[in-house]
Amino acid sequence: MKKLLAITNHFNPSPEVPLIFAETPKGMEIHSSFWNQLLYFYDGKNKHTLFFETNKKPNDLTPLDKYDGLYIRSDGPVDNDTMSIVLREAERRNIPKLGFHPYVGGSRIGSKADTMHFCNTNLDMLFPMSFFGKYTMIEKYFDTIVKKIGLPFVCKPNNLSKGRGVSLIHSKKELKKYFSEILEEYGTKKSYFLAQKYIKNKGDVRVLVIGKKTHAIRRYTEAKDEFRNNVSLGGETQKITISTETKKLMKKIVKKLNLDFAGIDYIEYGKKQIFLEVNRTPGLTGVSGAHNKNMFKETMDYIYKKIK
Structure with a gap:
């Protein structure tokens, strides 16, 4: 039985996380924890141990090295030191890390502005002024x-x-x-x-990347007093097909950012693609509905294959 430690955020946790976990295949067991439910122990010499409280043992501590894989989500603020230690210790133990990766080439990639700067200077992606x-x-x-x-x-x-x-x-x-x-x-x-x-548009494109697979939708809103196209705010979705060239670019972005999953948003502006955001913990509901395909299962299947 493979054991996956899933660390999510206690502050504003995503309602989609339980939907992903519901697709857990036979042969894998998920232990859920929050970023504020860990203890880090250093023995004064050269041994470092991370202990976690989990849903399986709510009043006990389980060491990180008991797990075969680590699934990370950051849907809200996380202490940078905490995340750094967890990621380094997983790497030292050769435990596969899946999901949110804030470090690329030794440099921490933070939120919207930092991601925009990195993507433009490393990938020549265009963003709004x-x-x-x-x-x-x-x-x-x-x-x-x-x-x-x-x-x-x-x-x-x-x-x-x-x-x-x-x-x-x-x-x-x-x-x-x-x-x-x-x-x-x-x-x-x-x-x-x-x-x-502000660039007026008739909707933006969201490309969901799971591993090497891409799924594209157009998001738009018909509300008179709303300019945001987010599905979480009531935006409509439509399945679309993107070019082979665009698919290659999406995969290149994900690879450069060292991600397993991403939601990449852009506006088609003439012949240009103006990027709005690279979301490292993307929502799956809108793409699942538009494609009539269970993206929660596809995400969990990808995780399972990575830790087998």
């Missing part, structure tokens, strides 16, 4: 930003997902109100933002 900084700086230099990217512009917290906190800004007064509401709802940890040029 953007400013990134703490909310105080974006507010202070509002006029400078408007001169460059115009009004309205899109403002989004640097480390939220599924369209949460994304807004279309039409004035400085509206920006101040927006910052006040976001900081009140999510706290000061969400104080860094991206301000991006």
